[in-house]
Amino acid sequence: MFGSHLSKLKKLLTSEINRAERFQYSIGIMELEVKENISDGVHHLLPGTTLDVEHISSKFRSYDHVEKTAARRYTVMLPNISTFEETEIVRLRTLEIAASENWGTVNIGIAVYPFDGENAEEILNKAMKNMQVE
Numbered sequence: 001m002f003g004s005h006l007s008k009l010k011k012l013l014t015s016e017i018n019r020a021e022r023f024q025y026s027i028g029i030m031e032l033e034v035k036e037n038i039s040d041g042v043h044h045l046l047p048g049t050t051l052d053v054e055h056i057s058s059k060f061r062s063y064d065h066v067e068k069t070a071a072r073r074y075t076v077m078l079p080n081i082s083t084f085e086e087t088e089i090v091r092l093r094t095l096e097i098a099a100s101e102n103w104g105t106v107n108i109g110i111a112v113y114p115f116d117g118e119n120a121e122e123i124l125n126k127a128m129k130n131m132q133v134e
Contacts, residue, residue, distance in 0.1 A: 028081035
């Protein structure tokens with residue numbers, strides 16, 4: 001099931017990389033992993049409901065893309081990010097949101113194209129390696 005999501009994500013990221021090369025901009029990637037179920041559910045409707053893509057997407061810009069790639073893992077693609085530091089700011093803001101909304105334990109790894117890799121596979125792997133426990 002999630003293999004198809006990862007394949008879709010790689011295609012989307014490859015397409016965005018091609019666009020970034022053409023228009024000379026960078027892309028931030030965040031690998032977001034929620035380690036625990038949310039005891040009351042994210043919307044307080046059903047116990048133990050994990051986060052959904054729509055809820056996470058609502059915390060980012062309208063042109064950022066969120067894809068669920070595993071049971072509790074999400075990838076966020078941030079086009080038009082200039083530096084690693086800008087992606088780090090988004091990571092810190094996301095951690096603040098996670099804490100204020102009681103998402104549970106959240107790990108976030110970041111990477112930036114073209115600085116951390118030349119293709120979708122390299123960028124996603126670098127973000128996974130940069131996973132930080134908060």
